[in-house]
Amino acid sequence: MGINLEEGLQFDHVKKTYRNGVQAVNGITLNIPKGCVHAFLGPNGAGKTTSLKAALGFISYEGTVRWDGKPIEENRKQVVFVPEEKRFYEHWTLSETLKICTKMDTRLNSEKMQAYFHFFELPTKKKIHSFSLGMKTALYLSLAFSTEAEYIVLDEPTSGLDPIKRDDVLEIIRQRVIEGKTVLYTSHIIPEVEKIADTFSILRHGLVVYNGNLDGLKEKFRVFTFSKEAWQKQKAPKDVIVTVNQNQVSVLTDSDDAISLWNKEKDCFCEVPTLESFFQLTIRGERHV
Amino acid sequence: MFRKEMMDIRWRVLVFFVVFGFLLVGTIALRPFIGELLGASSKELAQLPDFLKNIVGDLTVLNRMEADDEFYLLSQWQGKNMGQFLPLCVLLLVFPLFSREEEKKTLYFLLARFSRQEIYWKKILASFSAVFALLFVFTIAAPASMNLAGYNVGFQYSFLILLQQVLASWFFFGFFVFLSVVFRDQIKPVLWGILFALALPMASLYPPLSWMNPYPYLLGTSVLQTGRIDGVYSMGMIVFGTALIVAASIIFEKKEF
Secondary structure (H helix, E strand, C coil), X not given: CCXXXXXXXXXXXXXXXXXXXXXXXXXXXXXXXXXXXXXXXXXXXXXXXHHHHHHHCCCCCEEEEEEXXXXXXXXXXXXXXXXXXXXXXXXCEHHHHHHHHHHHCCCCXXXXXXXXXXXXXXXXXXXXXXCCHHHHHHHHHHHHHCCCCCEEEEECCCCCCCHHHHHHHHHHHHHHHHCCCEEEEECCCHHHHHHHCCXXXXXXXXXXXXXXXXXXXXXXXXXXXXEHHHHHHCCCCCCEEEEECCCEEEEEECCHHHHHHHHCCCCEEEECCCHHXXXXXXXXXXXXX | CHHHHHHHHHHHHHHXXXXXXXXXXXXXXXXXXXXXXXXXXXXXXXXXXXXXXHHHCCHHHHHHHHHCHHHHHXXXXXXXXXXXXXXXXXXXXXXXXXXXXXXXCCHHHHHCCCCHHHHHHHHHHHHHHHHHHHHHHHHHHHHHXXXXXXXXXXXXXXXXXXXXXXXXXXXXXXXXXXXXXXXXXXXXXXXXXXXXXXXHHHHCCCHXXXXXXXXXXXXXXHHHHXXXXXXHHHHHHHHHHHHHHHHHHHHXXXXXX
């Protein structure tokens, strides 16, 4: 079955080079279907936030990004965004925020917003400049969750939240997906992504180095761990990612030949990768092709 | 969004209302003393040698200010106490318009919800409405208060000077908006704005550039001298102000955040 380009979010050869010459995004092509949580994973400077900014029209870029087949300018009402830096109008109180924002953004449901403020235990009378980072994150999330927008774009949406609230937020995100919304998500916290993402992309140096889901990853990939001596005896196989630690060598591969060969090998240990180990190996490792 | 912009500038507008209120009361209250002072001064100045009279300038202005309540009000209120603060007033209302949103990263909140054109023009509308409201209220309040205080003052010239002050404010407004869009922090628009406001009269000291000083126009000098609006300068203010506003909108449309 082909991909329906009129639905979902499509990145098509998106490139972004800043004026100082830094190539932040180096040709991303991705199709994110509707009704799922898609996570962008990657180290700092991998291009996650730049990709989101391109998709939201905050920066110019080469290539195209389409939301349900339309550019962001034609579909902005269907998108809400929680930025990486959760700074808000600091001289407002929460009650002022409620009044002004519901007038400004007709998509916001005042009752829902109040319910989320209550849920996150945000003080209504205090000025926002006195809020902690977690409270500001909660405020932004309340604004994002109080609309019926089809796309919820979240850049580090749990920063500053305590573990209980973080779990609650993940639960709310899952609930929104069950209701048919699409969530685009960036995070450094891999167990969190593992918990809620249906699909994910790992970015490195502005490129997508893996795109898929966790089940597919566990089905296709294996991690073999060798001692350094044992690894030196191996023929250099193709299409593997090799990470050398102090005393051992970890090799990530989806090559059937390599997997069947090393499964018979006694000098190595085979395991199914977790998202954490897969991420570490993909980012730290060196690809042998 | 208009309401949000009004919320953002409400305290600054309120401060200007209070400051202008005090200045207006002072201007009216000082009328009898200034009249006496000018009367005494003009008699003493008339006895000066000619070369000193040339330095002091036109003594008929002092005589007119002593005798004519309306001339006193126009020259001391719109032509001095309120008029000279207008560029500063516009600068303080306008400099954070875009630069603060960018510096504090709150612009993402707006950019995620509205088109850039919508953000830009609503901010322009809200802030210029505040400038206009200040000008309009205090232009009417001055002759009205003078009449309440027992003087006989007309409104006609006040409105002519108001028109010039609105257009001059539009020119300064355009330049300060431009600075607010171009810079990514709040300090530079203020510094460049002050520099600009001071540089214009300084440049005009060089005779071929004498037209660059907008202050005689802003303070209504030509209205006081001729009783008419300076049409050419008015056109210049409209054209330059509008060009700066349009240029800033193009930069805002293309800027990366």
